[in-house]
Amino acid sequence: MDVRTSIKTNWGNFSDKYGTAWEQLLTALSNDFTSSIEQILKPGTDAVDIPTIIVKKPIIIDFLRSTKDRYGYSFLSDMTAVDEEGDPRFFVVYHLMHLETKARVRIKTRVADGEKMPTAIPLWEGANWAEREIYDMFGIHFEGHPDLRRILMDQRWEGHPLRKDYPLRGYQIFLSPEPIDPELLS
Amino acid sequence: MSKDGSADFFTTKLENVVNWARKNSLYPLPFGTSCCGIELMATLASGYDMARFGAEVVRFSPRQSDLLVVAGIVNLKMAPILRNIYDQMADPKWVISMGACASSGGIFNVYSVTQGIDTVVPVDVYVPGCPPAPEGLLNGLLRLEDMIARGETHAHRRMKSPDGKTPPTPLPAVSSMDAHPRGSEQRKV
């Protein structure tokens, strides 16, 4: 038994609080998407804190929609990416929360460098800026995103700072303020 | 002043008088971007009350202010804007760099942060601290007032120099922190 699921100073005992709800979820989801699930990591046995499902990229939006609409994990807590330096290079990570039980599930998908991800904006409008941030920081393009610009860095910035090969001190200096684009208001 | 009205003694005195007036009527422009902005707010509010030292009226327009208090981080996206604001202020103008981030980049020696705003605007007083306590900022303000009274600020040097520009101070172009190749920060322990 992994010690991190039974710490009383945090979130309580995971399995006590949520019972076997997440196991039912995992069974149901793996029945629905048999061939498209790469791996399922379970708290208690694997080194994760919440159930983690790694799915294949083509069905990610269907998978998220199913988790959201059919199983009630309808709150997008967080969306981010991880540079794994492997092949495929990136993980895009969604953290979903169930609004009634407040149980969480993590859904990951692998993306290669230069590959495009489908956008999750139809499901959560809040994913808009999260995707822009992932684009800015990792250079992952999102297909169907209405406004895929840089969000934290200057629009003229080169490279993607959170990639592992970007130097920590890779300064880029611009002598004029960031240009204003009136197209955005038309 | 001598009885024949010779001007030598008088002009020196006038400069002192003008400097005395300047130092006691500073109009700060709070350029608060992050944590230091909160402490700047505390310094301006009751309790510490910066008004006691002649910097009472806070102006948010660069045209109406002569003391730029840069409180907090100025990153590379913000640096041109800071310069823009500085250029819009009328001379004589002074700059206080409040906090470690503004003074040197502080703990943020990273790709997005200016390593000290003295690479962008000439700074008169650096106030260390992360963030400085309000007492620290008040001390910095008093130091600036002393400097104004003695005529030792960048603004005074600018007024005295023939082309109206501050002679560049002999600061090292790159700080000693950057002596080793950048980007080799990755900890491999």
Add this chain to the structure above:
Amino acid sequence: MSDNDKSNFHDVPLDIARWGFPAQYDITLKKDSDDIFDDSRVIVNIGPTHPAMHGAFRCMAKLNGEIIEKSYSEFGYTHRAKEKLGENRTYHQFIVYTDRLNYCSSLINNVTYAMAVERLMGVEVPERAIWIRMMCAELSRVIDHLICVGISAVDLGAFSYFLYGFHQREKAYTLIEKVCGARLTTSYTRIGGLMADAPEGWENEVREWCKETREVIDEMDKLLTDNRIWLKRTKNVSVFNKEQCLRYSYTGPNARAAGVDIDLRRDQPSMFYDKIDFDVPVAQNGDVFDRYYVRMEEMKQSLNILTQCADRIKPGPIWSEDKRVRIPDKDVVYNTMEGLIHHFKFFMTGFNVPAGEAYTAFEAANGELGFYIVSKGGPAAHRMRIRGPSFWHYQGLDPMIKGGYIADLVAALGSINVIAGELDR
């Protein structure tokens, strides 16, 4: 960016900008500048350094008369690469960076970060440390809310109201100074413990402060809540309803103002929140007034929690016994060889965190603050994702203010309490 180009970044001299800025800036407009004023629309730019923007961010709004037709927001003016630093600093060194996330309530960030790493390592913290952490978190929450309601009242013209809160806030900072010596950027927690124990009698001072603050909050309540001007400026202004809140991942007081009943202190009880009685105030309308009033009520609840904690806190150890994270005591360091080596190893190389990943969320003053740490073993994280609530709240600003008056933009922005440090990270 190809690998060859990488070296270019090293060659950029940092002092290019020193005296080299041109006098005139070319603020490049892609279209002819006449075109932006077509059919009597006016574009208003607020920020990045505007007194009404709480921090450095920008909002561009296209106005028809006084009505906002469309707007967009820009930020990143205080981006400090904390996520990248999380990959380059040891877990211990990263504590100081968490202070600078939401600098109005840095203790909550400290506590959440410490919990995140402890969760990843399986470290348990002794009871007293947890009680102190809870008190610190609630103290910061009150400070944060006082600033939020105070400043948003200043923005709408009620200045003296702000001074009431500010006075109490200074006293709270004195309490925080007593435990950690700093006012704002506290760095109080350590992985597996606390920097220092709270001084004797601290909980009594907190209790007294709670009593005083409760009176002040009641006074503030009387001063502003029924004020006719205030009601006109806030009621049914910048409404963000429940459905929108869920779509935009709103959490914290902003979501509760619209009827989204999430409070992670109650729903995912970390620390000892399950042993404490407190209510979660939830409003229905989701307008500026509700966001203000939920914060007022939450402050009362926080004071309630603080008093209960002060009653239940007992003397005891503040450090976990786990040898991996325990910073050796000073007398051991100075007097024994092993202690000195332990100390040296701890601070020079840091401790190893087992491989794994965890997402730890806690109810910060603004909403769900999450640390998603991916560890591959070793003393530094592989990925340190910080989920700042302000990032998601600021995203909802544009739909929130659409169709409203430009003057209400200030009210909306003040009420969602966007903190730049947490927005840009």
